[in-house]
Amino acid sequence: MLPSSSNPHITLIGAGPGDPDLISVKGLKALRRAQVVFYDALVHPDLVEEAEHALKVYVGKRCGRHSVRQEDINHLLVSYARQYGAVVRLKGGDPFVFGRGQEEIDYARANGVTTDVIPGISSAIAAPGLAGIPLTHRGVAESFWVITGTTRKHELSRDLELAAQSSATVVILMGTRKLPAITEVFLRYRPASESVALLEKGSLPDSRIITGQLQDICEKAEAGQFAAPGIIVIGPVTALALEPLKADLK
Structure with a gap:
């Protein structure tokens, strides 16, 4: 018979x-206390190793590769929490920015498992900033949208048009x-000349930036072999950074 915990809990x-x-x-403190860590494809391996004594379970999803179904992840999180106690669900970026975090919380709570959330820095904000691109800039951009390029039906989001x-x-x-x-x-x-x-x-050492305009960015992406994981930023602010911003933090 498998052991069980009297205090099952999941931390996203x-x-x-x-x-x-x-x-x-x-987040790092909670990760180091975890007894089980479920982690995604975009989580850096060094970060996973911070949970030195935890059982580590890979549940990453990458386009074109075999992956664990979300329904199965939900079930595994609850099952392991009941067995081991402190379970961490480690997600790239922020759990609530296209991370399906709420689905996992809803399932856990429906099955009597308590949860909490420790936010993360979303790549939607961090990646442009590290490339020297401000998402807002007085006189240039007053707001920004963050949109998924692929919906659950594998179609373009209708919000792109808006x-x-x-x-x-x-x-x-x-x-x-x-x-x-x-x-x-x-x-x-x-305009076709809009910067992209x-x-x-x-944020990684091998990060790259390809700049262009709406009229030529596809050709530049193909020539530069632009690949996932990647982010597309459209708007005049992208013209402010032609080279990645390198910060010396010594």
């Missing part, structure tokens, strides 16, 4: 945009494979 932790140093202090009609900076996650269709939408409402930046592996 945002791991940040990739660099393991960008997790919060509170965002394109605004003057806001638009940040698109999970849209790498749909770049031609995305630029087509924006070309209906914005493609950010690859933001």
Whole structure:
């Protein structure tokens, strides 16, 4: 018979945009106390190793590769919490920015398992900032949108059409494979010369930035072999950074 815990609990932790140093202090403390850690594909391996004595379970999802179904992840989280007690669900970025964090919380609570959340820095904000791109800038951009490039039906979000009609900076996650269709939408409402930046592996040592305009960014992406995980940023603020911002933190 499997052992059981009298205090099953699940903590959702945002791991940040990739660099393991960008997790919060509170998140790191909780990770080190965990008895079980479920982690995603975008979580840095060094961060997983911080849970030195925990059982580690990989449940990452990557496009085109076999992955664990979300329903199965929900069930496993509850099952392991009941067996071991303190379970951490470690997610890239922030759990509530296209991280399906609420689905896991709802399932846990429906099954009598308590939860808490430790936010993380979303790549939607961190990656542009580290590339020297401010999402808002006085006189240039007053607001920004963060949109998924792929919905649960594997279609473009209808919000892209609305965002394109605004003057806001638009940040698109999970849209790498749909770049031609995305630029087509924006070309209906914005000038062909509108600035665009493609950010690859933001916050990591091998991060890259490809800049261009709506009219030529697809060709530049193909020539530069732009690949996931990547972020698309559309708007005049992207012209402010032609090279990644390198901060010397020695």
